[in-house]
Amino acid sequence: MKAVQVTGYGDISKLSLVEIPIPEPKENEVLIKVKACAINNTEIWMREGAYGTDSKSGWRPEGVLFPRTPGSDITGKVVKAGKLVEESIVGKDVVLFPFISSGEEGSEHIAEDMSFIGSEYDGGYAEYVVWPAELCFDMPLSSYAESAVFSVSGLTAWHMVKQIQAQPGETVIVTGANGGVGSLNVQIASKVFGAKVIAIIGDLESKEKIKELGATHVVSYKSDTFVEDILELNGGPVDSVLDVVGNALFSTALQVLKNGGKFCISGSAGGQKTNLDFRTLYLKHITMYGSVLGTKEEFKDMLKAISEGRIEPVIDKAFPLEKAKEAQTYFKNKGKLGKILLLPEK
Template sequence: MKAVQVTGYGDIDKLELVNRTIPEPKENEVLVKVEACAINNTEIWMREGAYGTGSQSGWREEGVQFPRVPGSDITGTIVKEGSSVTPSMLGRDVVLFPFTSSGKAGSEHYSEDMSFIGSEYDGGYAEYVVWPAHLCFDMPLSDYTESAVFTVSGLTAWHMAEQIQIMPEETIVVTGANGGVGSLNVQIASKVYGARVIAIVGDLALEEDIRQLGAAHVLSYRSVNLAEEILEINDGQVDAVLDVVGDALFSTSLQVLKKGGKFCTAGSAGGQKTELDLRTLYLKHITLYGSVLGTREEFERMLQAVSEGKIKPVIDCTYPLEEAKAAQTYFKKAGKLGKVVLLP
């Protein structure tokens, strides 16, 4: 089979197109013929070493064992089962839950042994992948590419919303609203929970597209008066911020939050380190949430919302697997709307 593997920490020159033996499913695993694999920050930061300290980077303390096939947002068809897997799974079109864990139900994402597909396991930048059968779920939509955009981004966005317990009629600021997680944050907050969304993007040429996703207002982070604009259009401070940007909008977020407001972050594309005046935190009674992925039950609830049409796929473009370098390069550019998807 064709596969794209990462040979070590570094730039896109560490991505290598190779021929590999098709993997064999173990007793409780299935072999999936990959039809689509969406790109996430996860595999880019894994390659660049941004998750770890020093030379280590990955979801586990020991770092990534190279070479590694990246990719975690995977859809495809089960073409072979392990010896203990029910034969009824053969031929099913599935989306893969992205990590294994020994954690109890409801806290799987907290477990120290959480291991990620595409980081600790070979992932979806390939024509075939093996994965535990119980972590394969029916696709929420009939289209492979459309169903592939929800795994990591969808679970992340859904968990963020559940963490802060969004209420109808609240006002939620969503940063990075044109990205994979951000575009889903807009939809989930507005169309699932009934909140009023103020979406923050770079390019206001995307305004109408973001409004179609459910945003009541769209503002640019390039504005020198962004905080004042948020306060003006909302006629006051907001209830919560769903953030994937990090440092670049952190002080603005705390400034526009009401007393008792909530700030939830699941990314730091605009800077991984920031400054915090603790007086702002305690004088405004602000609650900070860190958010990574979520639980299998949340994943199922998210997929159900997708199948019911409450959340729609947002896809910027697709690339063939062989052009993974170009796809990752494009992924890092500003101004995209939604996901970039690799097609084996």
């Protein structure tokens, strides 16, 4: 089969298109013909070594073992079952829960042995992938491409909104609202949990589309009166911030949060380190959350909301598998709206 492998830490030259054997499912696994795989920051940061030191960067302390096939937002059709798996699963269209861990229900995502598909296991930048049968769920939509945009971004966004306990009548700021996690944060906070959303983006070209996703207001961080704009639109400080940007908007987020406000971060595309005056936290009684992924129960709840039409897929562009380098380069462009896809059969 064709696959794209990361051969080591570095730039996109570390992505290599190869021909390798189709994997065999173990007794509790299934073989899936990949139909679509969405791109996430996580596989780019894995390649770039952003999760640790250059020699040991990954979800596990030992770092990534190369070569590794990335890709964690995967949909496809089950074509073979391991000997302990019910044969009835063969032929099903599935979406993959993106990690394995021994954590108890409700804490799977924080277990020490949490291992991620596309980082600790070979992922979806390939024509086939193997994965435990119990972590394969029915697709929420009939389209492989549309169903592939939720697994990592959607689960992360759902867990973020759950952590801040968003409520009807509250105001939530969503940074990076045009991105994969951000566009889902907008939808989940507003359409599922009933909060008022102020979406933060750079250029306002996608303003109307983001309003369609559920944002009450859309604000550009390039405004000379950025903080004042937010406070005026909301009539005062906001209840919570859902952040995927990091350093670039961190000080603004703390400024516009109310006393007793909540700040939840799941990414740092705008800078991984920041200066923090602790007095801001304790004098304003701010609660901070670090967040990535979520639980299987949250995954199921998310899939249900998608199937009910409460959350919609937002896709910017699709690339064939062979153009993974171009796709990852495009992914890092500012101004895109929604997810970038790799389609092995395109």
